[in-house]
Amino acid sequence: MRCEIVHLMLVFFLLLLISEASEANDGYKQCEHKVKNWASFSADTEVSGNQHALRDLLLFLHVPRTGGRTYYHCFLKRLYSSSLECPRSYDKLRYNPRKSSCRLLTTHDDYSVMSKLPREKTSLMTILRDPIERVFSTYEFSLEVASRFLVHPNLTSVLTMSRSARRKTSGVSTLDIWPWKYLVPWMREDLFSRRDIRKLRGQVHLVTGDPYAMEDVVMPLHEYINEPITRDIVHNGATFQLVGLTNNSYFAGAHEVRHCVLKYHSLGDYVLQIAKKKLDNMIYVGLTENHKESANMFANVVATQVISKHKTSSSNSDGAGDNDSERHSQLPDMKTDANDKDENIYQNQKNVSSTGKDYAIQGNWTVGKLMEAYNSCVSKLRHSQADRRVNSLKQLYPANFTKEARKQVPEALIKEITLLNSLDIELYKYGQYIFGKQQEHMTQSMVHDEELSGILSTSTYRGIYNTPSWKCVSLSGAALMLLLIFIFICVSSRRRTSKVKL
Known part of the structure; x- marks a missing residue:
């Protein structure tokens, strides 16, 4: 009897395992x-043309x-002046297609925002960072921003303050921006x-120890990942x-595909593979770790074209008159959507995108001036960010996140982060390849421009005097001068002869 029961139980478990395996297989196939299907659709929507040429947006x-x-x-x-900037697409402050005159859109949105834009008239750019460093930085920045709220006695006080502050201002908070919103x-x-x-324990x-494993103060990194x-x-x-x-995608099926x-x-x-194709079609791919080289390449590849377009636009507007309606009619039409926000929210977006001093000088910029302004700006921005980081992290003392502290993180944890970011690791490698190709293209273009400039400068003199037509004119002029001298000598000789006879 026992043998039969054991046999039945074994058969039951076997059938259960087969059923689960079948369901798992069906789940994988689905x-x-x-x-x-998503990959096929994404591949079909690639934009053709010269990716190095700057388009309208x-x-x-x-x-x-x-x-x-x-x-x-x-x-x-x-x-870009504020009037040319699109409302920034930060989560609930998403891109609003009503502002058709914009030429620049900076956003934490993903690639699906392209469904709202004129695809054939849009150039894309991005910056990639070593995935391991990006995980560290994301972890630290989340803690940095969150720690600013620790000045409050409790979480209830924070939530009350936040609701009150949001009613009083229309500005953009870090809590409005993806992914920090979550x-x-x-x-x-x-x-x-x-x-x-800690308070209950009386600690x-x-x-002081490893800040990435200080569980009494912050969530340990191994838990976070x-x-x-x-x-x-x-x-x-x-x-x-x-x-x-x-x-944060505009694509309705993004959640299902991502979780698959x-x-x-x-x-x-x-x-x-689709991500690599997106990089292939971008006008610019920068690397955080190659900061100086990336900035120089941006200035020579993208900024020069922006400046050139500004100059062309300025010369055209000077010739045609300063007519806003005519200029706007030449701009690309943005796609509209049934879920657009109302006009009041759009106005808030417009105000947000145009706050602060407008530094753009448009066509007056040169690459040299731009790089000088950039280096000065970076120095000031880094200084202010460093001060704010230090002041914020004081709330997490004795946890102190530094580059040296990162080096002390166990190798096993680094390997785990690497495995969890396998796609980003491969994408970053491809980004490094794209970056190298961009540098080659930039160098070739600069050499070509220098050679062309040299040819034009040296041919300015030679081209005028070394052509056959100018040689003929020069010879004809010399002959004419000799003829005039000969006639002058003959006339003078006759006058002297006549005077002697008299």
């Missing part, structure tokens, strides 16, 4: 079908923690929870952003 896909804020303030705001409140709640536990003195929200937003975030599959890739890692190859 996911594979979804991802393949420049879209800066700002991958978080890559130094994009520096580019925006120190480069782009000096090249990461900072989560980290803020965790910080208050840990502080409350006053904390031992394995949280569901981190897996969904942070890991492989650059790849998902470049293909339009973040949780997170569940079945082998499907990530489809996403990676």
